[in-house]
Amino acid sequence: MGDAQTITKIAKAEIGYHEGRSGEHWNNHQRYSPAVPGLEWSQNQAWCATFVSWCAMKAGLAELYPRTASCLTGVSWYKQRGRFSEYPAIGAQVFFGQGGGTHTGLVVAFDADTITTVEGNTNAGGSAEGDGVYLKTRERRSSYVHGYGYPAFTEGVESADPAWKEKTPAKPTSQVVTLAPGVKPGARHPQVRVLQQLLAKAGFGPIHGAVTDLYGPETQKSVARFHDANPRYRSEGVAHDSKIGPSGFVALQKLAGRR
Known part of the structure; x- marks a missing residue:
């Protein structure tokens, strides 16, 4: 589409x-x-x-x-x-x-x-x-x-x-990237910085202590807010899901304006 x-x-x-x-x-x-x-x-x-x-x-x-x-x-x-x-x-x-x-x-x-x-x-x-x-x-x-x-x-x-x-503009190179396997609650990963920036830009922040590579409690709360607003992307049966998944990460990027 x-x-x-x-x-x-x-x-x-x-x-x-x-x-x-x-x-x-x-x-x-x-x-x-x-x-x-x-x-x-x-x-x-x-x-x-x-x-x-x-x-x-x-x-x-x-x-x-x-x-x-x-x-x-x-x-x-x-x-x-x-x-x-x-x-x-x-x-x-x-x-x-x-x-x-x-x-x-x-x-x-x-x-x-x-x-x-x-x-x-x-x-x-x-x-x-x-x-x-x-x-x-x-x-x-x-x-x-x-x-x-x-x-x-x-x-x-x-x-x-x-x-x-x-x-009519030429089709630009996509800015949407895939989620790295190491990005998960409690872990440190360079892509967590990107995750935090996207969450804030899409309106699910603020994240106190950002920007950092730590997927800490504040980032987890922000991810849970994203999932509460977009429940199709949370893990099945998990309320206030704090772990971002691959499809949710793509959707978050688009909500934040990435093309």
């Missing part, structure tokens, strides 16, 4: 989620802000950009999207990298309103006339009070559509931009 398919699948799985309510109004209290390291402060605020950041993190593509709660900051991030277009692309981040600062979402499909998006902090009726995650179909040429940020997907981007075909 390519990068674009991965993130669009994750975004679609969130369709139907609703934020909290208080005083008979939706209140912007949602699960995405606390789950994105660095954006915890954005709880109870407009969260459309935070939702995109969360999807990118869950897809292991955090470095390919701006981690921000600001739509304007997101537009600037793509433009600084020469990855902004007026044409849609699968997996692209679409920006709406003047300067792109009003609203944002992810493109999951497009044709000659429309774009299909998954958007957080929006609604079904079009009012100003967003309440959840929705699948939306919009007119491509609407004045409300400002433009699209193109992530640097490994497979390139599937874009409507006629000039972009020449800009």
Whole structure:
């Protein structure tokens, strides 16, 4: 599965989620802000950009999207990298309103006339009070559509931009490495340093005393937090599993943004 398919699948799985309510109004209290390291402060605020950041993190593509709660900051991030277009692309981040600062979402499909998006902090009726995650179909040429940020997907981007075909990046050498046999609780190994850095970057730290080659108690607690959040990678029948396995190590690297 390519990068674009991965993130669009994750975004679609969130369709139907609703934020909290208080005083008979939706209140912007949602699960995405606390789950994105660095954006915890954005709880109870407009969260459309935070939702995109969360999807990118869950897809292991955090470095390919701006981690921000600001739509304007997101537009600037793509433009600084020469990855902004007026044409849609699968997996692209679409920006709406003047300067792109009003609203944002992810493109999951497009044709000659429309774009299909998954958007957080929006609604079904079009009012100003967003309440959840929705699948939306919009007119491509609407004045409300400002433009699209193109992530640097490994497979390139599937874009409507006629000039972009020449800009499709070559497939980079993978940064994902295999787990060394000596990396286990209580042991010393140079790769433990990498493990600690990955755990912290993916949001399962902090690890007091890192960075070191000792797979000590703090590292074990951090690995257990990773397994509690991703139970498919823990040893069968082991609660709070503190031993990282080969498949879990690969998944952790991707969560931390390695490609």
